Amino acid sequence: MGVVLVPLAFEQANAQTVGLKEGQWVKYIPFCSVQASAPNDELEKELENEFEKLCSDAIKERFGVADVNDIEWYKVKISKINGAQVTFDTSIKVKGSAEKSMGNSISNIGRNDGFPEWAIPVGLGVGDQISTPKNYSPLRVSEIGNMWEYPSWKKFENVEFLYLISDNTIMQDGKEVKSYADFWFERSTGILLENKIGLFVLDPEISAWVDMSTNLELLDFSSEG
Secondary structure, three states: OOOOOOOHHHHHHHOOOOOOOOOOOOEEEEEEEHHHHEOOOOHHHHHHHHHHHHHHHHHHHHOOOOOHHHHHEEEEEEEEEEOEEEEEEEEEEEEEOOEEEEEEEEOOOOOOOOOOEEEEEOOOOOOOOOOOOOOOOOOOEEEEOOOHHHHHHHHOOOEEEEEEEEEEEEEEEEEEEEEEEEEEEEOOOEEEEEEEEEEEEHHHHHHHHEEEEEEEEEEEEEOOO
């Protein structure tokens, strides 16, 4: 008998599935974050440089830029909704350049084959779960809150969010490796506001650790279509 990771509440939410509106959009700032700690400055710097390159290369490959620091914003706009099938148009603004289309993607909001890309079904409550890729635990709704509670979101009054978390820790070559993910979605439509997907590596043999993540930080959004 298999283990059921998705509770009944999530299955019921699939009946509604899409709370999105055509014309709704979000702008993000993509960036990398790396922190390291080691017994000496030389090793710490070496670890930071190694993981900063890995993180930066991942952002460059995804967004097609030479320098991640040149990205002013990345925009996702909903252009078409057909049942649970949603078309997302994406574009990017690089410093010194005009906005450039990055094409579109079509997602089935009611089906989760990996991390949610741009939206989740509406109707989820605290404790509900969404399946995730290998090496991660299911994304679990940890909190429902108001965006005005956070300093960086002060301008978005009376907007509620869902905060979902996932993590999984394994031992690999004597190191403790933790994969983690944090997602914030606007509650009424299910659109992605921010995310942070990272890796924490602890090497007890040399008393060193590194925390690396790729992030989409909310810059602005319109919940109206």
